[in-house]
Amino acid sequence: MHDIHVAITVLVLVGVLITLPRALKGPTLMDRILAVNVIGTKTIVLLALVGFLQVELGIDRGAPADDFSRAGFWLDIALAYSLINFIATIAVLKYLERRAVRHETGATKETP
Amino acid sequence: MRFLVTWILLAALWIGLSGHTDVVHLTFGFLSVTLVSLISHRHLMGDGSLSTLSGRLLRLALYTPWLLWEIVLANLDVMLRVFGVRSIDPRVIRFRPELQDDFGKTVLANSITLTPGTVTVDIEPDGTYVIHALSREAAEGVLAGRMEGKVRGVEGGS
Amino acid sequence: MSVAEIISTVLLALGGLVMLAGAVGVVRFPDFYTRLHAAGKADTLGQGLILLGLALPAGLGLVSFKIALIILFIFVLNPTATHALARGAWVIGLQPWARDRAGEQPAEEDA
């Protein structure tokens, strides 16, 4: 199971890496925010995966084998993050929209 | 009433999360749940009575498997388009479902976002949905209104 | 390997693939709205699958309850965030790319 978890973790990390150019290049502001949001959602999974990986490493070092409850700690963080990520995204969009409303032009040209 | 329902819901959540049954944790949990219910019970259940709520939750649970299947289909569709097997032909459509309140609107909007090739972009004040569709079939799928009917079923007649 | 582990492996692999496909879609699709399709759907399902795959071998208990909670939150919050993103773009006036209007060139600068 451990190898599979490592493989999936690397797979998701590669996914994050692939998304990075969107955060770097844009082209629009929305694309960057989307990339950030995608990285955030992927990280939730990564946190959970890392938790299981650490627990498995502990088993290798002689911890009891059925002690998956420790993975719950990492899941706590993942849960917190799934909430925080949502709030952060909403916050960014709220301020973006407010800015747009203030400018009140049909199509705001977003500089990359 | 709303307070009580919120309290029970949150208490169940606490017990599930905590996993500790000693005095200290239970006391603290009791206090926390009561505090949060006091502050926020009007947020969780803004409208509706207990009977509509429970009915809705039940029907929502029945609706979920169908939605899950649709999500799987959605992902197959998107994956095919990502790897260029199917082409994309995005368009924006508008349609106006007949729904009663915010609950139904929210369920429908999120369902549309999750299912094949459609994302809810906006809901105009008169209840018109603006939807971005990835392809013509997806757009027609929404306009056919199968999902709207299902969601209306979830909403229940009241 | 037990049955649960095999199922979990399959789920994990599927989830990983779906997420990867989503990431590829975010890069390959021509404009923001289409990217949103790739990101929003693929991530939601991918997350669900991976977390489910993790929960299976752990058995019923605290861990699987937490995972179930995360999945529930994700399935409620993620489409909402996707919708918020779409609406944000709509409000600031980002024009969606369309095949017949933009021709061959993807509307990269059509901000």
Place this chain on the structure above:
Amino acid sequence: MKETPSLIVRYIARRAVPFIQLYALYVLGHGEDGPGGGFQGGVIFAASFVLLALAYGWGRGRASVPEKVADVIAPAGCLLYAGIGFVSLLIGGAFLQYDAFAGPGADQAARKTAHHFGLIGIELGVMLTVTASMVILFFEMARPAEDEAAEEGATFEQAGHIPEGPRAEESLDG
């Protein structure tokens, strides 16, 4: 003007608020055997109010945590922390020596429970201060300008789905 966050965001955000708050308290209460504690819990608790303000506009969010309440709670957290220290001093222990609460000559188990309650007490102090401070920081920074205040008010009227219930201030300092 368009309502800035859409109906769906508002609906979901409002339903999420109690869960976020309960989760924050869970983080606080389980800081002893998992990650977390007063600081993280406080931040997450404050985030729930921030979410409310984002979804329903500044005025509505402010109404759920009135200025005076936040202003009182922030120092109250510090005082709770220090107060626990002083009480332990009065009972006869050292400053912040929590097992003194069990009284002199208590057995091991009682001391342990006292210790546990002491820790939760100070964590609660930290959490109160952090929550109130973050709420103050956010609401002061995001305060709409004079010319925009009316606009925010309009959003608040349109979004007036929240029926009048018991106000938050009585319950927040529990």
Place this chain on the structure above:
Amino acid sequence: MEVLILAVLVGLAIAAVRVRDLMAAVAILGAYSLMMALLWCQMNALDVGFTEASVGAGISTVLMLAALGRIGRREEGPSRAPLLRLPLLTMKARLRRAQQLSRQHHRASAWGAVLVCVLVGALLLYGTRDMPQVGDPDSPANRQARVAQYYLTKSRDEVGPANMVTSVLGDYRGYDTMGETVVIFTAALCVLMLLREAVGRGRRERDA
């Protein structure tokens, strides 16, 4: 795996610096601190990771955005007082001259900055060569001070919590934590004094 996380971190850092739009920079910083949290968790520093995820990615993003909202408003407001305009004009002229001067120096100073960064980085890297391995029982901190070992072996009995971070924060270092709480409170106080007072004054002046 750590290499991949680090690569993402570096990529996000570059993105945050290069982006012109401050709002995007804030969003990217949020993702950055999230990856940081992942790294902490990977290193088993759960409490740090939790703090990073909730504070760095959550609240600080929101606070920075709120601050941005204020700045944006300030910039757009045309100066209403006509008396102010004259000094402003001379200020503008001065600024323009300074900009011209600085443009000439810009390239040179940029290279200087690069040089300093590389030098300091190299020095720091050189310094890490002397650092003990993570968790090395023979490292000076463990061998001589013995504090860590004391905490490891005794905290379970003396304090109780399974999470040692809590024991250290709440018990062994209780004073420090109290001080930190006061610091946070002070930050809130400062913001109150600066912002709420300003708003109050503006309102009073308008009413008068």
